[in-house]
Amino acid sequence: MSSLPAVLEHIDAHRDDAINRLFEFLKIKSISTDSAFAQDCISAADWLVAELADIGIKASRRDTPGHPMVVGHSDTISGRPHVLFYGHYDVQPVDPLELWHRDPFDPAIEETDSGAVIRARGAADDKGQLMTFIEACRAWKQTTGELPVNITFLFEGEEESGSPSLVPFLQGNKEELAVDLALVCDTGMWNAQTPAICTMLRGLLGEEITITAADKDLHSGMFGGPAANPVRILTKILAGLHDNEGRITIPDFYDGVDPLPAQIKTQWDSLGFDEAEFLGAVDLAVNAGEHGYSALEQLWSRPTCEFNGIEGGYTGEGFKTVLPSKANAKVSFRLVGNQNPLTIRENFRAYVQQCLPTDCTVEFEDHGASPATTMSIANAAFENSRTALTDEWNNDAVYAGCGGSIPVVGYFNEILNMESLLIGFGLDDDQIHSPNEKYSVQSFHKGARSWARVLEKLAENG
Amino acid sequence: MSSLPAVLEHIDAHRDDAINRLFEFLKIKSISTDSAFAQDCISAADWLVAELADIGIKASRRDTPGHPMVVGHSDTISGRPHVLFYGHYDVQPVDPLELWHRDPFDPAIEETDSGAVIRARGAADDKGQLMTFIEACRAWKQTTGELPVNITFLFEGEEESGSPSLVPFLQGNKEELAVDLALVCDTGMWNAQTPAICTMLRGLLGEEITITAADKDLHSGMFGGPAANPVRILTKILAGLHDNEGRITIPDFYDGVDPLPAQIKTQWDSLGFDEAEFLGAVDLAVNAGEHGYSALEQLWSRPTCEFNGIEGGYTGEGFKTVLPSKANAKVSFRLVGNQNPLTIRENFRAYVQQCLPTDCTVEFEDHGASPATTMSIANAAFENSRTALTDEWNNDAVYAGCGGSIPVVGYFNEILNMESLLIGFGLDDDQIHSPNEKYSVQSFHKGARSWARVLEKLAENG
Numbered sequence: 001m002s003s004l005p006a007v008l009e010h011i012d013a014h015r016d017d018a019i020n021r022l023f024e025f026l027k028i029k030s031i032s033t034d035s036a037f038a039q040d041c042i043s044a045a046d047w048l049v050a051e052l053a054d055i056g057i058k059a060s061r062r063d064t065p066g067h068p069m070v071v072g073h074s075d076t077i078s079g080r081p082h083v084l085f086y087g088h089y090d091v092q093p094v095d096p097l098e099l100w101h102r103d104p105f106d107p108a109i110e111e112t113d114s115g116a117v118i119r120a121r122g123a124a125d126d127k128g129q130l131m132t133f134i135e136a137c138r139a140w141k142q143t144t145g146e147l148p149v150n151i152t153f154l155f156e157g158e159e160e161s162g163s164p165s166l167v168p169f170l171q172g173n174k175e176e177l178a179v180d181l182a183l184v185c186d187t188g189m190w191n192a193q194t195p196a197i198c199t200m201l202r203g204l205l206g207e208e209i210t211i212t213a214a215d216k217d218l219h220s221g222m223f224g225g226p227a228a229n230p231v232r233i234l235t236k237i238l239a240g241l242h243d244n245e246g247r248i249t250i251p252d253f254y255d256g257v258d259p260l261p262a263q264i265k266t267q268w269d270s271l272g273f274d275e276a277e278f279l280g281a282v283d284l285a286v287n288a289g290e291h292g293y294s295a296l297e298q299l300w301s302r303p304t305c306e307f308n309g310i311e312g313g314y315t316g317e318g319f320k321t322v323l324p325s326k327a328n329a330k331v332s333f334r335l336v337g338n339q340n341p342l343t344i345r346e347n348f349r350a351y352v353q354q355c356l357p358t359d360c361t362v363e364f365e366d367h368g369a370s371p372a373t374t375m376s377i378a379n380a381a382f383e384n385s386r387t388a389l390t391d392e393w394n395n396d397a398v399y400a401g402c403g404g405s406i407p408v409v410g411y412f413n414e415i416l417n418m419e420s421l422l423i424g425f426g427l428d429d430d431q432i433h434s435p436n437e438k439y440s441v442q443s444f445h446k447g448a449r450s451w452a453r454v455l456e457k458l459a460e461n462g
Numbered sequence: 463m464s465s466l467p468a469v470l471e472h473i474d475a476h477r478d479d480a481i482n483r484l485f486e487f488l489k490i491k492s493i494s495t496d497s498a499f500a501q502d503c504i505s506a507a508d509w510l511v512a513e514l515a516d517i518g519i520k521a522s523r524r525d526t527p528g529h530p531m532v533v534g535h536s537d538t539i540s541g542r543p544h545v546l547f548y549g550h551y552d553v554q555p556v557d558p559l560e561l562w563h564r565d566p567f568d569p570a571i572e573e574t575d576s577g578a579v580i581r582a583r584g585a586a587d588d589k590g591q592l593m594t595f596i597e598a599c600r601a602w603k604q605t606t607g608e609l610p611v612n613i614t615f616l617f618e619g620e621e622e623s624g625s626p627s628l629v630p631f632l633q634g635n636k637e638e639l640a641v642d643l644a645l646v647c648d649t650g651m652w653n654a655q656t657p658a659i660c661t662m663l664r665g666l667l668g669e670e671i672t673i674t675a676a677d678k679d680l681h682s683g684m685f686g687g688p689a690a691n692p693v694r695i696l697t698k699i700l701a702g703l704h705d706n707e708g709r710i711t712i713p714d715f716y717d718g719v720d721p722l723p724a725q726i727k728t729q730w731d732s733l734g735f736d737e738a739e740f741l742g743a744v745d746l747a748v749n750a751g752e753h754g755y756s757a758l759e760q761l762w763s764r765p766t767c768e769f770n771g772i773e774g775g776y777t778g779e780g781f782k783t784v785l786p787s788k789a790n791a792k793v794s795f796r797l798v799g800n801q802n803p804l805t806i807r808e809n810f811r812a813y814v815q816q817c818l819p820t821d822c823t824v825e826f827e828d829h830g831a832s833p834a835t836t837m838s839i840a841n842a843a844f845e846n847s848r849t850a851l852t853d854e855w856n857n858d859a860v861y862a863g864c865g866g867s868i869p870v871v872g873y874f875n876e877i878l879n880m881e882s883l884l885i886g887f888g889l890d891d892d893q894i895h896s897p898n899e900k901y902s903v904q905s906f907h908k909g910a911r912s913w914a915r916v917l918e919k920l921a922e923n924g
Contacts, residue, residue: 033780093782099678161780202683206781215745216561219895220768221664221866224796225751225760226741231769231791232704239701242694279688283677285821289687298687306682307693308784309775314792318495318623319668319829320555321794321867322770322895329693330776332783334686359747367781404683405783433681433784 003144007452010139015445018135019109019118021051022444025089025127026107026120032067032090033161041067041157044089048155055138057153064165067157071176074137074151081458082150082179084418086408087130087186088159091122092433099435109441114192114429117438125432128439129185129424130155132447139452148459152179156408159186162206162368163407170415178416181381181458184409185451187402187424190271192440195389195450196400197382198422199375200300203335204405205344206367209234209352210328213360217313218323228357230327231312237355238329241305246290248305248333250347256338260301268296271398281429300401304334330367334405341369370407373420381421381458388453389423392446423454465606469914472601477907480597481571481580483513484906487551487589488569488582494529494552495623503529503619506551510617517600519615526627529619533638536599536613543920544612544641546880548870549592549648550621553584554895561897571903576654576891579900587894590901591647591886592617594909601914610921614641618870621648624668624830625869632877640878643843643920646871647913649864649886652733654902657851657912658862659844660884661837662762665797666867667806668829671696671814672790675822679775680785690819692789693774699817700791703767708752710767710795712809718800722763730758733860743891762863766796792829796867803831832869835882843883843920850915851885854908885916 011018030044031037045061045068052059052072059072067090076082094104102108107120118128140147154177156166170177187198213228243249260268275295279285289298298304312327314320333348335341349364356362377383377399389397402422409420425443426432473480492506493499507523507530514521514534521534529552538544556566564570569582580590602609616639618628632639649660675690705711722730737757741747751760760766774789776782795810797803811826818824839845839861851859864884871882887905888894 033782034778093776093778095776095778096679160782204683204783206783208781213746216893216898217558217896218744219866220766220770220794221666221796221864222761222890222894223744224766224768224865225764226737226749226757227744227746228748228750229768231772232700235697235700235769235772238694238697275688279821282680282685282689283821284675284689286690286819287688288690288819295688299684302687304682304686306686306691306783306785307697307775308682308782308786309777310693310697310789311773311777313769313771314555314557315771315773315790316496316555316557319670319792319794320495320622320770320895321666321668321768323768324770327772328777330781332682332686332781334683357748357750359741359745402683403686404681428684431678432684433782434679436678 002456004453004456007139007143008449010143011135011445011448011452018131018448019444022118022128022131023107025131026122027105029105030090030157031093032158034093038067041090045070045155045157048089051134052153055134055141059153064169066165069165069169070153070155072153074147076150077146080149081181082152083181083183083458084152084154084177084179085133085183086154087133088126088156089130090157090160091125091127092160094121096435101436116441118441118444119436119438121437123437123439124426124430125437126159126186128444129426129447132425132444133183133185133451135448136451136455139448140455148455152177166408167411167415170411174416178418181379182412182418182420184406184420184422185424186406187422188426188428189443190398190400192427193393193395195393195397197386197389197397198402199377199399200401201373201409202403202405203339203341203370203372203410204407205333205335205341205369206330207332207345207348208328208330208365208367210326210363211356211360212326214323214325217325220321220323223323227323228360229323230360231324233356233360234310234312234327234329237352238307240355246288248303250344250351252347253303253344256340257303258337260297268300271296278428299403301336303336303339306332308332334403336372339372341371345369368407370405370410373409373413375419379419384457384460385421385423385454388457389450392450392453423450425450464918466915466918469601469605470911472605473597473907473910473914480593480910481906484580484590484593485569487593488584489567491567492552492619493555494620496555500529503552507532507617507619510551513596514615517596517603521615526631528627531627531631532615532617534615536609538612539608542611543643544614545643545645545920546614546616546639546641547595547645548616549595550588550618551592552619552622553587553589554622556583558897563898578903580903580906581898581900583899585899585901586888586892587899588621588648590906591888591909594887594906595645595647595913597910598913598917601910602917610917614639628870629873629877632873636878640880643841644874644880644882646868646882646884647886648868649884650888650890651905652860652862654889655855655857657855657857657859659848659851659859660864661839661861662863663835663871664865664867665801665803665832665834665872666869667795667797667803667831668792669794669807669810670790670792670827670829672788672825673818673822674788676785676787679787682783682785685785689785690822691785692822693786695818695822696772696774696789696791699814700769702817708750710765712806712813714809715765715806718802719765720799722759727759730762733758740890761865763798765798765801768794770794796865798834801834803833807831830869832867832872835871835875837881841881846919846922847883847885847916850919851912854912854915885912887912
């Protein structure tokens, strides 16, 4: 007889305990991109080691030149499939802090028009999602004394800051980490009623450019005109990156971008994506993307170039007629298909150099480069998991694309020769990376129940 | 017999006392654009009231809705010309502070390759220059018991932040302030050996624009493509403001810009301005200004559009794949001839609006608008003063243009029907508005001696 009903019942009975555990985790300020929070990242890793120990998983903190990894292993039961579960314990910065309506590191349940939510930085990305899996494992262990499959746990603390230690760590621990299949919980539902498995992920190239003109800030009255203004040079460079159709102008940028197969386009069109509602939810109305593509195609299957930050000159209160010495921009590219991030980086940098007056200089900083990934759904784990999700939500689970980038999926593939199964319970309005991030209580609770079901189904893969 | 030799001797004998007084003044952090320093601005005004009292001038602090004015009057001696001396006690912000090699508010004498300098924020702009005049008056009073002309003193504390209180104050005190001629000490020498009287000043229009797209910061993976990016919109707008010849594209922008009279062009060409040296001093080599004009013509007789500050998205350490909600820029225009700043503001704002997608908004903040000024040298005070300067420096004083903007000159003209005589002792490398501002000790000392001579010559105007 299946133990699943008892496992699900255990999750229901201990819902509030699970929320309290998540709150403890959310209180840790594990912002990885800002070195001021390095100690908090260590605390988050230690907290996870203790959580895993609590459910009988041998785990340890594994230090790296950056923030530590956490690795844990369940007791091996021979003859069962072996999966690796990946999540990240680091979170995005919280600025602008004044736009939060509560302390981002003081989690609380809030009632909203669309139900109860857990409000905190990291609630959805990725602490809440990560904990859905741990809670599912806890319920299996406490109900049956074992897990349906063998599980290796891998948690990193640099996902929000380019994962500099991840590739060396995977390369250095191939034998320990290469198993049958990776499970990743960092994606979303199609909507609040419809679970999804993500089978296409965009890649990401992050570049920072700093242009220097004069060797000091100048007075715009005394030098304005003859002296080069780096903000002006930078705006010309950035403005030249898109043409009037919203296409990116870097030479050979679209190499490796294939047209969407008609079959997939038809499936996506049938999802009933409401572009006006999607944009309206953030107070926008006009599709600002590449001409000739629907918003969903743009998000899931087209590359983009975004300006994530820009700074130069006097930006304080009031006015200062300064002619700045430097100007800086952070630029990212979402990549699809077989676009080569390293070639694009090279061509982007050549374009910037070519726009630069001969007496100005530019410095480039590399913030990561990962290609896009497309999963093959031939692996039976995909259809089995889709059935498990459909059972839990009482609604057909869908195969979806994902606008975001989860570079680890590419690394698992290249370094560990391991496919990834991406299941997550985030919603479009979770405001990840923004003020007032939240995670639906339903996502958290039914997410744990979903993983409990998926784990049972994965055992059939054996 | 002229008292001038005794007055000049007095200035020489008390040189160190004068420097110590200036140091006291420089220690006051009177940054007007940042409200955190409002109390320091009051302290600077009070300090000036006490200084004037010390040389027998009845002066008082005159509060305004912003930072206070200081007004003082010498005892009236009938039959003598009456001049108004204007200066400002406020200073620019000091950021980036890390580029200063000493505390900007802890003045010191430093020996440099080009002689001794006074190093501090405001040393040249405008505290040091202002004090050259007060020291000249002190020497006259202490030597002869009176001043050669009747003098009204007017000091403001908002020159570096758009002078919002100045026009209402001039309008409200017309009778008290409208005299024969204004003297303004906020300009420079032609070079370290050649004094100058500035007879052309560019106007200044300051505008700040803030573009809002989505109502919150978004995740560039979840929204990048369809959602408008305000940094991208802003860079397109700014990049469109100059054409490939460096001309400004705002409709009718050049209305009121007349070609430079051949005679003046010839005079300027004969000054031997070394463009390579001028740019080389700040590590530049390429004239980045409007094509077809020399650097000196660009600085003195051509309008410009400069980007003084830009900010949007994540600008901290590391990287954040945010799609920002807002982007902001501070833009200033230097104006010449009869360009109308209000018309240009209107046309600039219309251009910005026209570039904006219909679902985005823009807020404009007004940071002042003043037209250019051209002085008539028919007034004998100009030639008399030029003689005084030539005598002091033993080198022909020149009539020059000035790339900067001194809006008060326009206001004196319009509101008080009063011409301005602009004499100053700043040098091109004073780094005003920049880190490590300095004022040459020679400028300070011979500046005071120059004013002592000019005051005697102005008495002849009676």
